[in-house]
Amino acid sequence: MNIVKELSKLVTGLFVILLMSSCGETSSDQLVVYSGRSQALVEQLVADFKAETGVDIEVRYGNDAELLAVLSEEGDQSPADVYWANTTGALANASQQGRLATLPDTLANKPDSYTAASGEWVPVTVRFRVLAYNPSAVDADDLPDSVLDLPEMNELDGRIGWTPTYSSFYDFMTTMRLNEGEDDAREWLNEMQELNPKAYSSNTPMIQAILGGEIDVGLTNHYYVIQTKYGGKEGYFEDHEHYGEEGPDPDANIETYHFAEGDIGNLALVTGASVLQTADHPELGHRFLDFLLSKKAQEYAATSVNEYPVMDNVTLPDYMLDAEKAIRLSPDYDYEQLQQLEGTLNLLREAGII
Numbered sequence: 001m002n003i004v005k006e007l008s009k010l011v012t013g014l015f016v017i018l019l020m021s022s023c024g025e026t027s028s029d030q031l032v033v034y035s036g037r038s039q040a041l042v043e044q045l046v047a048d049f050k051a052e053t054g055v056d057i058e059v060r061y062g063n064d065a066e067l068l069a070v071l072s073e074e075g076d077q078s079p080a081d082v083y084w085a086n087t088t089g090a091l092a093n094a095s096q097q098g099r100l101a102t103l104p105d106t107l108a109n110k111p112d113s114y115t116a117a118s119g120e121w122v123p124v125t126v127r128f129r130v131l132a133y134n135p136s137a138v139d140a141d142d143l144p145d146s147v148l149d150l151p152e153m154n155e156l157d158g159r160i161g162w163t164p165t166y167s168s169f170y171d172f173m174t175t176m177r178l179n180e181g182e183d184d185a186r187e188w189l190n191e192m193q194e195l196n197p198k199a200y201s202s203n204t205p206m207i208q209a210i211l212g213g214e215i216d217v218g219l220t221n222h223y224y225v226i227q228t229k230y231g232g233k234e235g236y237f238e239d240h241e242h243y244g245e246e247g248p249d250p251d252a253n254i255e256t257y258h259f260a261e262g263d264i265g266n267l268a269l270v271t272g273a274s275v276l277q278t279a280d281h282p283e284l285g286h287r288f289l290d291f292l293l294s295k296k297a298q299e300y301a302a303t304s305v306n307e308y309p310v311m312d313n314v315t316l317p318d319y320m321l322d323a324e325k326a327i328r329l330s331p332d333y334d335y336e337q338l339q340q341l342e343g344t345l346n347l348l349r350e351a352g353i354i
Contacts, residue, residue, distance in 0.1 A: 031057045031284045032079045034071070036064040036086040037271065041305055048300075049291045055284055064090035064167075071099055071276075081279040082288055084124070087171060088270050089338025091121045096339065100274045107286055110293055111310040113327060114270050114335065121274035123335075124292050125307035128222045128326055129172055129267040131257040132207060137216040143257050147219070147265025148180070151191035158196045161206040161218035164353045165199075168221055168269060174344040176264055178337055182347065189351045199353075210254050217257075221269070222321075223306040225256045230319050232305050250319075258321070258329055268330035271307070 035042050039061050050057055062070065064086050071078055071094065083100070085091045094100050100120040102108075107122060109115065114123035131143065131150075137159075144150055150160075163169050177185040198215055200206040206218045207228055226232065231248035259265035273292055275285035291297055298309035302316050308323055309316075316323060348354045 029056065029281075031055055031081050031281050031288060033057065033059045033082040033084055033288065034067045034080045035059050035061050035084045036067055036090060037084055041301070042084070044304075045292070045297055045300060048296065049288060052291070053287065055287070057288070068093055072097070076278050078276065078278050079280070080276055081281050081285040082273060082275055084271075084273040084292075085121075086271055087167065087338055088116075088121075088123075088272055088335040089171065089174070089341060091116075091272050091274055092118075092336035092339035094274065095120050095336070099276055099278075101277045101279065101282060103275065103289070104286065107289060110290070112312040114268070114310050116272065116336070117334075118336065121272045122289050122293060123270045123272045123310040125271045125298075125301045125305075126310060126326075127168070127269045127271075127307055128330060129168070129265055129269065130220060130222045130225070131217055131259070131265065132210055132220050132225050132254055133217040133257050134210050134213070134253055135255050136253055137213075140255070140257055143217075145260035146263045147259050148184070148188055148263075150265075151188065151195055154195070156195055156217060158198070159216040160192075160195055160197045161200055161209055161215040162192070162197050163200050163203055163206060163220070164348060166202055168203075169219070170341060170344055171269055171338050172219075172264070172267055173348065174338050174341055175267055175331075175333055177344055177347060178340060179264065179331065179333055182343070186347060186351065189347065189353065193351065193353070207254065211252060219265075222256060222326075225254055226306040226319065228252050228254055230306075230317070256321075261329055262331045263329070264331055266326075266329035266331070267333075268327070270310075270335050 042059055046057055046059055049055065067083065068090060071080065083094060095118055102119050103122065108119040111123050114126060144152065173185060176188065198209065203220045203224045206220060207224050209215045210218055223232065229248055229250050229252050273289050275282050279285050293311055295313055298311045298314045301307045302309050302314055306320060308326060
């Protein structure tokens with residue numbers, strides 16, 4: 001028996017029971033949002049929406065897997081109007097189960113980038129995969145053009161970090177598996193293991209390991225380096241109580257490396273939101289999604305958590321890479337393909353990584 005897997009099922013089951021037990025407390029005229037996004041990011045936007053519109057709104061939090069399980073258990077009786085997901089894979093999963101409503105064209109076509117082919121959800125923000133590195137230990141000119149060639153850097157033996165059980169890494173590997181082929185993805189994993197990488201449960205301790213000299217490079221998301229150097233919304237990043245205790249430092253000994261244009265190492269990871277088929281207040285749901293795409297909300301995401309907006313009318317902090325350049329760096333791929341997670345998990349199990 002896989003004890004970790006069984007415990008995970010038990011924890012998710014308990015979460016479902018606890019969340020469903022609160023359903024009877026929902027007011028009939030209240031907009032209910034199920035959010036896979038962190039409360040530290042969501043709560044200010046929710047407060048702004050409520051102040052701007054006067055709409056009573058309740059948000060229930062959990063990770064995407066937990067919320068999808070809750071929606072499955074609740075079925076047609078779900079009180080949720082909006083599902084705000086951390087990954088497009090979760091949205092595609094909900095769509096495949098027939099849970100998402102088709103959005104009006106005026107809303108579905110509103111974003112300037114990363115629009116959904118299904119028309120059932122809107123993108124809200126974007127994260128990019130990058131390589132964080134210690135410039136005192138690594139010369140950026142020596143780093144490869146492709147993440148696929150990273151295992152060839154023997155000098156990184158024991159000095160490279162990754163987060164093989166973290167959701168963003170799963171998305172990265174799913175895209176590699178589907179775009180590059182399963183054999184190439186398997187070979188990359190096996191060759192990476194020959195470098196004796198240090199595994200971390202999440203990105204925060206890995207970034208700390210780079211700063212502390214434990215490792216020299218780490219595969220991560222772009223905003224972790226920015227958070228270290230320039231700060232951000234306190235509480236958004238996991239393990240935040242142990243993170244950046246001395247405050248942001250623009251001179252921190254860590255930098256961001258981007259692979260060549262179109263490389264999978266620069267993968268764009270999109271967050272998005274949708275209105276449910278069973279929503280009691282679909283019009284209010286549309287109004288909330290429209291707010292998330294407003295200049296005010298998009299600027300908040302950019303300046304407070306350093307995620308990229310999906311609207312062109314937003315000015316980024318000067319320490320963030322230009323949005324158009326960031327978009328060009330990422331390969332084109334079907335954002336909804338991230339629902340094909342099981343094959344990735346099987347590949348990671350086969351390689352002995354999880």
